[in-house]
Amino acid sequence: MEKKNTAVVTVVGVDTCGIIARVSDVLWKHDANILDISQTVLSGMFNMIMIVDISLTRFAQLEDAMAVLSVELGLQIRVQRSEIFDAMHRI
Amino acid sequence: MINTSEILQTVRMISEEKLDVRTITMGISLYECAHPDKKELYTRIYDRITRQAANLVRTGEELEREFGIPIVNKRISVTPASLVAAACGDPVVVARAMDAAAKETGVNYIGGYTALVQKGMTPSDRALIASLPEALSTTERVCSSVNVASTRAGIDMDAVRLCGQAVKDIAEATKEQDAAGCMKLVVFANAVEDNPFMAGAFHGPGEGDCCINVGISGPGVVKHALETEAKGQPFDVVAETIKKTAFKITRVGQLIAKEASQRLGVPFGIVDLSLAPTPAMGDSVAHILEEMGLEACGCHGTTAALALLNDAVKKGGVMASSHVGGLSGAFIPVSEDIGMINAARSGALSLEKLEAMTCVCSVGLDMIAVPGDTPASTIAAIIADEAAIGMVNSKTTAVRIIPAPGKTIGDEVEFGGLFGRAPIMRVSPYSAEQFIARGGRIPAPLQSLKN
Numbered sequence: 231m232e233k234k235n236t237a238v239v240t241v242v243g244v245d246t247c248g249i250i251a252r253v254s255d256v257l258w259k260h261d262a263n264i265l266d267i268s269q270t271v272l273s274g275m276f277n278m279i280m281i282v283d284i285s286l287t288r289f290a291q292l293e294d295a296m297a298v299l300s301v302e303l304g305l306q307i308r309v310q311r312s313e314i315f316d317a318m319h320r321i
Numbered sequence: 322m323i324n325t326s327e328i329l330q331t332v333r334m335i336s337e338e339k340l341d342v343r344t345i346t347m348g349i350s351l352y353e354c355a356h357p358d359k360k361e362l363y364t365r366i367y368d369r370i371t372r373q374a375a376n377l378v379r380t381g382e383e384l385e386r387e388f389g390i391p392i393v394n395k396r397i398s399v400t401p402a403s404l405v406a407a408a409c410g411d412p413v414v415v416a417r418a419m420d421a422a423a424k425e426t427g428v429n430y431i432g433g434y435t436a437l438v439q440k441g442m443t444p445s446d447r448a449l450i451a452s453l454p455e456a457l458s459t460t461e462r463v464c465s466s467v468n469v470a471s472t473r474a475g476i477d478m479d480a481v482r483l484c485g486q487a488v489k490d491i492a493e494a495t496k497e498q499d500a501a502g503c504m505k506l507v508v509f510a511n512a513v514e515d516n517p518f519m520a521g522a523f524h525g526p527g528e529g530d531c532c533i534n535v536g537i538s539g540p541g542v543v544k545h546a547l548e549t550e551a552k553g554q555p556f557d558v559v560a561e562t563i564k565k566t567a568f569k570i571t572r573v574g575q576l577i578a579k580e581a582s583q584r585l586g587v588p589f590g591i592v593d594l595s596l597a598p599t600p601a602m603g604d605s606v607a608h609i610l611e612e613m614g615l616e617a618c619g620c621h622g623t624t625a626a627l628a629l630l631n632d633a634v635k636k637g638g639v640m641a642s643s644h645v646g647g648l649s650g651a652f653i654p655v656s657e658d659i660g661m662i663n664a665a666r667s668g669a670l671s672l673e674k675l676e677a678m679t680c681v682c683s684v685g686l687d688m689i690a691v692p693g694d695t696p697a698s699t700i701a702a703i704i705a706d707e708a709a710i711g712m713v714n715s716k717t718t719a720v721r722i723i724p725a726p727g728k729t730i731g732d733e734v735e736f737g738g739l740f741g742r743a744p745i746m747r748v749s750p751y752s753a754e755q756f757i758a759r760g761g762r763i764p765a766p767l768q769s770l771k772n
Contacts, residue, residue, distance in 0.1 A: 314388045319569070
């Protein structure tokens, strides 16, 4: 399988003001470049998926920072390397 | 590009359906460690394992974090101890070195306190079987297995008798912990050399210097898929749904195996396509069978349901991995599966039905608690029956049985954690004493005229 340097950020939870700004801020501080964003709010539930380039990012530090933000905003935030999604859904 | 629903499906499988990688197991050859001097043997084994597996746990944790999937166990399997200890004559030295190395490297279990005796026993094999009560009661993380039968060699009934006695003696030696030592011994027929799952993992004599084997899991994911995609549908749809799900689960195992092997600089061995349950709700193989329309696991129809599940998991999984091996089949350990626990507790599941189920799946009578006063000859006879199923059907079977001291029908044994709890199951009160006392070998079966 092709080695990628991208990760998928998924954010799920009750919608509030500034979620995208806060998440993007953490990504910026860890040199992760946003490649794609898809976001919806359904009955007050916020759903966002971001594809980010992590070539220059220290993965563990980004993940720690997102964990802190996740607690602070009361949202589920996951950062996962893209390969797991490719592996599962593409032959 | 992966689409939104696929991403959310993966996230849901991990967060809600308990998808995980059950184990990364590093197989390490100990041939180079053999030495007649006990102290030297101990040092060589300890050094070899701690050097080779120094980064195993850390790498496993890194992978968990980066891919966002739990890797429940990081473990080690080694060359069968009876081979390594033959020159020294004292296998317990190997057990102590394995235990110390497991603690140093941070793995929760290390397998390979093993003897392969399907055709006959060397003095070292006999010493190992005799040492089991001491080895398993005085070490914490060492797991043991004995292969007493194979399709090509038949059943070594002398070894079966010794293993029946060993199970009783281990129970006695660990009676303060409800015979917990018995959880660490598996008696096999047709044992495989690359099994990553404990307690039966060992690094077989035909294996290379070192490799990474991965065991997958995911009964919750399969059950959810059947609920949403195959409710009330014919079995063709059920089988297809399981295959597709097994493919996805296995691809994750393959990815983790490849990454682990690359980061540790160790060759990739196999992915084991076993649906391994845990006692947690939503992680049960029995519940998959019940989802197919059975009122309780163990009722008539269970064997057919399990045969379908086992076959479909393999068909879906083989295409997802470059090398499949190990046990590869659905596990049905009684104490480690909430659906099995409930079925045994309510009486829906009997030992006889379990034995029938082991004809069509991996791996055998696993984590069964029986009354503490069950005679050694009855335990040996249970082992012989299970070995016969494996021998005749050219498949792996195994027995991991716990005669819980002081307990009887209606009681339960609590093992804790992933080992769960087991209701005491009824065994036949009639004696097999004279049958087991005969000893000798049951000849290998004919491989033609298959009826």
